[in-house]
Amino acid sequence: AQSVTQLDSQVPVxxxxxVELRCNYSSSVSVYLFWYVQYPNQGLQLLLKYLSGSTLxxxxxxxxxxxxxxxxxxxxxxxxxHISDTAEYFCAVSRGYSxxxxxxxxxxxxxx
Amino acid sequence: DSGVTQTPKxxxxxxxxRVTLRCSPRSGDLSVYxxxxxxxxxxxxxxxxYNGEERAKGNILERFSAQQFPDLHSELNLSSLELGDxxxxxxxxxxxxxxxxxxxxxxxxxxxxxxxL
Numbered sequence: 001a002q003s004v005t006q007l008d009s010q011v012p013v014x015x016x017x018x019v020e021l022r023c024n025y026s027s028s029v030s031v032y033l034f035w036y037v038q039y040p041n042q043g044l045q046l047l048l049k050y051l052s053g054s055t056l057x058x059x060x061x062x063x064x065x066x067x068x069x070x071x072x073x074x075x076x077x078x079x080x081x082h083i084s085d086t087a088e089y090f091c092a093v094s095r096g097y098s099x100x101x102x103x104x105x106x107x108x109x110x111x112x
Numbered sequence: 113d114s115g116v117t118q119t120p121k122x123x124x125x126x127x128x129x130r131v132t133l134r135c136s137p138r139s140g141d142l143s144v145y146x147x148x149x150x151x152x153x154x155x156x157x158x159x160x161x162y163n164g165e166e167r168a169k170g171n172i173l174e175r176f177s178a179q180q181f182p183d184l185h186s187e188l189n190l191s192s193l194e195l196g197d198x199x200x201x202x203x204x205x206x207x208x209x210x211x212x213x214x215x216x217x218x219x220x221x222x223x224x225x226x227x228x229l
Contacts, residue, residue: 036220043114043202044220090155094216099145099168102155 002027002093006103013110015083021076021106023091033074034092034100035065044090050074061085086110115139116221118203124227130191133224137184137205143167144186145206145218146178150199161186193228200225 007022025031032051036044048059055067065076074091088107092100115138125131137144146158148171157170161180172178175193180186190197204218 032216034217043116043222044204045114046217046219049217098216099157099160099170100216100218101157104154 002031002095002101004091004093004101004103006089006091006106008106009104010107010109013081013108015110015112016080018079019077019081019085019108021089021091021108023074023076023103025072025074025091025093027072027093027095029095031093031095033065033067034094035059035063035074035076036090036092036102037061038088038090038105040087047076047089081108081110083110083112114219114221116203116205116219118201118221118224120224121222122225122227124229125193126229127193127195129193129228130189131193131226133188133190133201133203133226135186135188135203135205135221137186137203138219141205141207141219142184143206143216144180144184145204146172146186146188147202147204148199149202149223155202158188190226193226195228198226198228 003026005024013019034049035047038044048057050057050067058064063078088105090105091103094100117136119134142163145160148156158172159178160168164180178188200223202223204220
């Protein structure tokens with residue numbers, strides 16, 4: 001079975017600062033990796049996904065993530081955040097057509 | 113709009129009652145998933161249906177049941193409700209078909225917020 005650990009429950013940053021949200025996964029086989037974002041009172045929206053190929057994945061809203069197989073990590077980064085990026089971010093893993101297993105989420109709090 | 117429609121958006125009910133949550137998947141998607149999101153448990157997978165048949169089961173209580181109908185919409189039935197069932201219930205859909213990558217990309221609805229008093 002696979003599992004996901006999001007190391008930070010909350011990350012406060014100032015507007016225009018860079019941010020990294022950390023995600024580690026455990027699985028004995030190859031997996032697919034995802035980041036979803038949940039804005040207040042909304043559903044989950046797919047930010048980006050790693051399925052195969054280049055380990056650097058670019059997503060929507062200027063986010064990117066790097067798949068590191070040796071570190072079993074899939075950290076999410078943005079070089080300059082905006083107030084509107086304030087949301088909860090979920091890392092998820094799946095294997096083949098299995099269901100997604102989510103991490104506990106990281107609340108990104110962007111202040112002016 | 114993700115294309116996945118969930119109703120109702122909000123629901124308040126009492127302990128011991130029964131409720132039904134409804135989900136219409138994105139056009140063309142055959143798989144429907146139900147997830148429960150609560151503060152203490154996070155996002156928990158409940159159950160998956162593919163083209164009308166149950167495909168995978170997660171942490172779904174015996175008091176809960178679901179089905180997917182021929183038109184592919186799905187319903188999640190929650191009975192003998194307890195205070196601890198208060199949560200946000202998400203439906204997600206995917207094509208369920210074997211793609212080039214073999215991956216399962218889920219599209220989520222906006223959720224149904226259940227409050228049990």
